[in-house]
Amino acid sequence: MNKISKFIKAVQLIIQKPYLLNNVLKDEMVAKESFEKAYPNLSFRQIRLVDLMDSDEVKITPYAFLSGSSLATDFALLQLLCRKYDVKDYLEIGTWRGESAANVSSYVDRVTTFNLGDEQLLSLGLPKDYVASHRFFSKDKVNIQHVFGDSQSFDFETLHQTYDLIFIDGDHSTEAVRRDTTKLRSFLKNEKSIIVWHDAKVDTEYPRYEVLRGIYEGLPTEMHAKVYLVENSLCAVYLPFDVPSESIQINRLPRTSFELTLKKLPLTEK
Ligand SMILES: C[S@@+](CC[C@H](N)C(=O)[O-])C[C@H]1O[C@@H](n2cnc3c(N)ncnc32)[C@H](O)[C@@H]1O
Known part of the structure; x- marks a missing residue:
């Protein structure tokens, strides 16, 4: 689907289901840009x-x-x-x-x-x-x-x-x-x-x-x-x-490795 078709499809969907607008407003990229402007x-x-x-x-x-x-x-x-x-x-x-x-x-x-x-x-x-x-x-x-x-x-x-x-x-x-x-x-x-x-x-x-x-x-x-x-x-x-x-550094190599042991507990045990 090209950009124009995507745009038309998106507008049609938003008209049918206005709550979808929230997905745009709450998008993390949008939130990041707005955060960086504010701070x-x-x-x-x-x-x-x-x-x-x-x-x-x-x-x-x-x-x-x-x-x-x-x-x-x-x-x-x-x-x-x-x-x-x-x-x-x-x-x-x-x-x-x-x-x-x-x-x-x-x-x-x-x-x-x-x-x-x-x-x-x-x-x-x-x-x-x-x-x-x-x-x-x-x-x-x-x-x-x-x-x-x-x-x-x-x-x-x-x-x-x-x-x-x-x-x-x-x-x-x-x-x-x-x-x-x-x-x-x-x-x-x-x-x-x-x-x-x-x-x-x-x-x-x-x-x-x-x-x-x-x-x-x-x-x-x-x-x-x-x-x-x-x-x-x-x-x-x-x-x-x-x-x-x-x-913070995204994609840093692991500096620590943890060990998890799974133990099944009866639900009566508090
Ligand atoms: C993510 S869960 C909490 C998980 C819990 N702290 C844990 O880690 O086991 C969020 C809870 O907050 C409650 N909640 C959402 N909005 C609330 C509000 N305005 N006042 C009180 N509780 C709220 C929801 O009902 C939900 O049970």
């Missing part, structure tokens, strides 16, 4: 997951290996940050199966995990089975509190809590990430508190500009220098410490 002097820095590893092993459990699961290295990052920086109070936006909440629960005192309620998810037309999978791994853990609402409108003051680490993994549109970031940074416990964002990369190497735009817009400029992508993961982190960091 012409910004170059991403990354930290290395292996620099956080206090021993050679991190145990990732539970892990469902189902559609939409975070990477094992994302859960490793959360656990390692909780351990290294002595996180007592952890908040996350986006519970879903409760995998991230359950993965950190042994390393912190209290986990608060926040999600749209089941009724709200159903009223948005989401499939029943998807809704039923929420909280699967977190519901029986004693130190995990489930809170329900829309993070965009919920009044977090009502929880009377501040947090050592806040994991933002709800709605990943630029606007939602910006609003979650702006809103939740006032609930950081102190100047040593950390924010982690999920899906700040499209894969373990390439930045995801749609989310990164929301992160940088949601933080005051003085915090920007402490935002890092995390090697081998899909996360970005605001880490207010002096940590070794480097510029």
Whole structure:
């Protein structure tokens, strides 16, 4: 198909299905160009997951290996940050199966995990089975509190809590990430508190500009220098410490090799 035929076909499809316009507006190339215009002097820095590893092993459990699961290295990052920086109070936006909440629960005192309620998810037309999978791994853990609402409108003051680490993994549109970031940074416990964002990369190497735009817009400029992508993961982190960091390099040769051992767990084991 030549360019003109493609153009005509695309316009016909957009007229028939206007929601397809979102694919153009959310395209990563479009987001990248717009990000670079907004932040012409910004170059991403990354930290290395292996620099956080206090021993050679991190145990990732539970892990469902189902559609939409975070990477094992994302859960490793959360656990390692909780351990290294002595996180007592952890908040996350986006519970879903409760995998991230359950993965950190042994390393912190209290986990608060926040999600749209089941009724709200159903009223948005989401499939029943998807809704039923929420909280699967977190519901029986004693130190995990489930809170329900829309993070965009919920009044977090009502929880009377501040947090050592806040994991933002709800709605990943630029606007939602910006609003979650702006809103939740006032609930950081102190100047040593950390924010982690999920899906700040499209894969373990390439930045995801749609989310990164929301992160940088949601933080005051003085915090920007402490935002890092995390090697081998899909996360970005605001880490207010002096940590070794480097510029990102796509297609770098592997510098570390990991070993995964798969162990089948009965689901009654918590
Ligand atoms: C990617 S999943 C979270 C995965 C989880 N953190 C993990 O790694 O195991 C995102 C969740 O955020 C929820 N969500 C999306 N927008 C939200 C909002 N505005 N307020 C609260 N929850 C939201 C969705 O219902 C979904 O369950």
